[in-house]
Amino acid sequence: MLYTCVAACILAGCSPTGDDKNAVIEQKVESLLKRMTLEEKLGQMNQISSYGNVEDMSALIRRGEIGSILNEVDPQRINTLQRVAVEESRLGIPLLIARDVIHGFKTVFPIPLGQAATFDPQLVEDGARISAIEASSAGIRWTFSPMIDVARDPRWGRMTEGSGEDTYLTSVMGVAMIKGYQGDSLNDPTSIAACPKHFVGYGAAEGGRDYNSTYISERQLRNVYLPPFEAACKAGAATYMSSFNDNDGVPSSGNKFILRDILRGEWGFDGMVVSDWTSITEMISHGFAADAAEAARRAVDAGVDMDMVSYAYYKELPQLIKDGKVKQQTIDDAVRNILRIKFRLGLFDNPYVDENLDVLYAPAHLEAAKRAAVESAILLKNEKQTLPIPASVRTLAIIGPMADAPYEQMGTWTFDGDKNHTVTPLKAIRELAADKIQVIYEPGLSFSRDKDTKGIAKAVAAASRADMVVVFVGEEAILSGEAHCLADLNLQGAQSELIEALSKTGKPLVTVVMAGRPLTIGKEAALSSALLYSFHPGTMGGPALADLLFGKAVPSGKTPVTFPKSVGQVPIYYSHNRTGRPVTGNEILLDSIPVEAGQTSLGCTSFYLDEGWTPLYPFGYGLSYTTFEYDNIRLAADKLSVSDTLRVNFELENTGNYTATEVAQLYIQDKVGSINRPVKELKRFQRVTLKPGERRKLEFKLPVSELAFWNIDMKKTVEPGEFALWVATDSQSGEAVPFEVTE
Numbered sequence: 068m069l070y071t072c073v074a075a076c077i078l079a080g081c082s083p084t085g086d087d088k089n090a091v092i093e094q095k096v097e098s099l100l101k102r103m104t105l106e107e108k109l110g111q112m113n114q115i116s117s118y119g120n121v122e123d124m125s126a127l128i129r130r131g132e133i134g135s136i137l138n139e140v141d142p143q144r145i146n147t148l149q150r151v152a153v154e155e156s157r158l159g160i161p162l163l164i165a166r167d168v169i170h171g172f173k174t175v176f177p178i179p180l181g182q183a184a185t186f187d188p189q190l191v192e193d194g195a196r197i198s199a200i201e202a203s204s205a206g207i208r209w210t211f212s213p214m215i216d217v218a219r220d221p222r223w224g225r226m227t228e229g230s231g232e233d234t235y236l237t238s239v240m241g242v243a244m245i246k247g248y249q250g251d252s253l254n255d256p257t258s259i260a261a262c263p264k265h266f267v268g269y270g271a272a273e274g275g276r277d278y279n280s281t282y283i284s285e286r287q288l289r290n291v292y293l294p295p296f297e298a299a300c301k302a303g304a305a306t307y308m309s310s311f312n313d314n315d316g317v318p319s320s321g322n323k324f325i326l327r328d329i330l331r332g333e334w335g336f337d338g339m340v341v342s343d344w345t346s347i348t349e350m351i352s353h354g355f356a357a358d359a360a361e362a363a364r365r366a367v368d369a370g371v372d373m374d375m376v377s378y379a380y381y382k383e384l385p386q387l388i389k390d391g392k393v394k395q396q397t398i399d400d401a402v403r404n405i406l407r408i409k410f411r412l413g414l415f416d417n418p419y420v421d422e423n424l425d426v427l428y429a430p431a432h433l434e435a436a437k438r439a440a441v442e443s444a445i446l447l448k449n450e451k452q453t454l455p456i457p458a459s460v461r462t463l464a465i466i467g468p469m470a471d472a473p474y475e476q477m478g479t480w481t482f483d484g485d486k487n488h489t490v491t492p493l494k495a496i497r498e499l500a501a502d503k504i505q506v507i508y509e510p511g512l513s514f515s516r517d518k519d520t521k522g523i524a525k526a527v528a529a530a531s532r533a534d535m536v537v538v539f540v541g542e543e544a545i546l547s548g549e550a551h552c553l554a555d556l557n558l559q560g561a562q563s564e565l566i567e568a569l570s571k572t573g574k575p576l577v578t579v580v581m582a583g584r585p586l587t588i589g590k591e592a593a594l595s596s597a598l599l600y601s602f603h604p605g606t607m608g609g610p611a612l613a614d615l616l617f618g619k620a621v622p623s624g625k626t627p628v629t630f631p632k633s634v635g636q637v638p639i640y641y642s643h644n645r646t647g648r649p650v651t652g653n654e655i656l657l658d659s660i661p662v663e664a665g666q667t668s669l670g671c672t673s674f675y676l677d678e679g680w681t682p683l684y685p686f687g688y689g690l691s692y693t694t695f696e697y698d699n700i701r702l703a704a705d706k707l708s709v710s711d712t713l714r715v716n717f718e719l720e721n722t723g724n725y726t727a728t729e730v731a732q733l734y735i736q737d738k739v740g741s742i743n744r745p746v747k748e749l750k751r752f753q754r755v756t757l758k759p760g761e762r763r764k765l766e767f768k769l770p771v772s773e774l775a776f777w778n779i780d781m782k783k784t785v786e787p788g789e790f791a792l793w794v795a796t797d798s799q800s801g802e803a804v805p806f807e808v809t810e
């Protein structure tokens with residue numbers, strides 16, 4: 068319900084905060100601002116990264132030179148630094164302590180891309196709430212999350228941190244995390260300020276190479292990349308982070324259009340904007356500023372309130388103000404935004420953390436992390452019901468470099484995760500099944516990039532002695548995340564050779580992939596009887612995978628991104644435009660081309676001679692141990708006005724033998740528009756759990772107003788005309804059901 072409400076709220080243009088407590092806070096902000104010197108104001112705009120020397124940092128804090136510290140996570144040291152700010156600086160303004168709590172603080176959840184695969188916003192919100200409880204217990208009150216950059220290029224290492232390729236799924240998951248982090252009220256001591264990032268368009272880095280330029284038109288920004296950030300604003304996100312990339316030649320940290328016109332002007336955002344790490348002075352490298360002074364001027368004028376670690380604001384703004392190149396008003400507004408968040412967080416009333424809190428790795432937290440890892444796993448193949456592992460299996464071979472890799476399993480952005488708390492698949496399988504079956508373990512390779520094949524023979528020998536083989540492959544954590552982009556998405560090292568050798572034993576082969584992105588695993592999938600994909604599943608990935616492999620849990624994950632057959636197909640995503648030459652399905656591919664084929668004999672449509680036009684696995688795809696049937700898809704009305712709500716009724720039946728959960732998806736196509744519209748777009752989804760044989764009547768409701776898009780006149784509007792919808796198990800299934808929107 069909530070997520071529908073947020074979507075509706077986007078249309079209502081409701082204020083992101085709007086509570087009357089603000090009036091009191093505004094008065095406090097103004098009265099404090101009046102007492103501040105220019106240096107103290109600039110100090111609030113200055114964020115440093117903790118460098119460990121408490122005395123040194125205390126001296127800066129005492130002088131009022133620091134407004135925020137990131138990367139300090141020791142509660143005692145945080146209290147010591149906070150005490151200096153509150154009790155020894157002239158005005159006693161508390162520090163804002165920040166950290167990248169991206170998918171957990173100590174209890175590490177699946178990477179955000181894996182959490183998106185759950186299509187379960189409530190689960191994601193619960194995970195963010197737990198992350199906030201753990202992080203705030205250390206004194207952290209601000210996280211640089213959720214990362215809601217729509218990403219359609221798996222070469223980009225940071226796809227791992229977001230919710231994938233789809234605007235709607237990313238919006239829903241971003242709102243869920245914000246609600247989890249910020250709780251019911253920001254001034255609750257367990258609440259931490261969210262920071263939707265990276266504003267905006269960072270996921271469209273050309274070539275999938277991090278920090279690279281983007282060339283996104285305003286219309287594409289508004290239809291694809293901005294909606295998750297707008298949803299975040301309507302959900303009350305307290306802060307935003309400007310992104311590293313330049314879009315159409317303008318670095319985001321100097322982009323007035325997105326930071327002032329859209330974020331504050333159109334959406335009414337009244338929180339605080341922080342730059343990314345040195346992204347202000349990086350505008351010199353961009354060639355957008357000649358020096359630090361110009362970078363500081365362009366950033367503060369554009370609407371960046373706080374400078375993350377470049378010190379450009381603190382050093383350059385005094386002279387710029389003196390020279391009249393930056394207005395005092397601009398500084399005051401930035402400081403207002405910072406103080407407002409500090410008041411909303413209750414830091415003035417409650418600046419210190421209770422150093423005796425012991426909430427880390429609480430059993431309930433670990434249980435939630437396990438549930439998230441279960442729901443994030445995607446069953447991509449299961450020939451002849453290979454899985455779950457049958458009781459007839461008496462000897463199981465566990466193979467591969469990711470079977471017992473506690474550090475790698477946590478994935479990227481886990482600065483505070485402790486691998487000693489990770490439960491690996493090997494450990495979990497031994498615990499779960501050792502009294503029933505013999506488990507043989509041979510890694511075969513020492514790590515995911517290992518090219519040394521000497522261990523493969525022992526792995527094959529172990530497999531030959533077993534009734535079934537489960538091989539764990541994928542990526543070390545370092546191979547995805549910031550600045551970790553790949554031009555080739557095949558399995559690293561000798562992992563593919565390992566799988567090939569194992570397949571030659573003739574034993575049923577289950578491949579489990581733990582990675583930070585979709586990999587081009589078509590060859591390995593063909594060699595496997597079953598394939599389970601687990602985007603770095605976190606602390607409890609092992610128990611989750613053990614439960615799934617033995618049928619104690621049933622996979623329900625769906626792909627949040629398209630899996631390409633080869634990297635040459637990238638970018639490849641489901642909600643693409645039709646083009647003037649869409650494929651017909653009769654295209655002739657490479658191996659079928661006759662010698663001396665005529666120039667136009669292969670079909671002049673949009674496809675690749677070698678890889679065709681379809682992905683390895685489409686968006687929204689995932690199998691179960693059971694089967695589901697969709698039936699009786701009916702519209703309450705097939706002619707609707709813009710003010711109506713589309714109501715789609717359908718029946719779903721569990722036609723298999725396991726109680727399981729299906730993620731039913733609603734896609735919409737706007738057939739003709741004043742601009743080309745995507746072949747389809749996800750607009751709703753719901754998780755439905757059914758017992759074997761159970762059949763249920765279900766409904767999707769979608770306000771027609773949510774079919775609005777930014778059109779040829781750059782107006783957001785619903786254009787009447789012919790539409791189609793699909794209720795289906797993934798983005799490529801189901802039958803189109805027509806309907807019409809009238810004037």
Ligand code: GLC
Pocket residue numbers: 167211264343344549
């Ligand atoms: C990094 C990232 C950003 C992160 C920040 C602080 O460079 O781009 O996502 O929040 O710096 O660590």
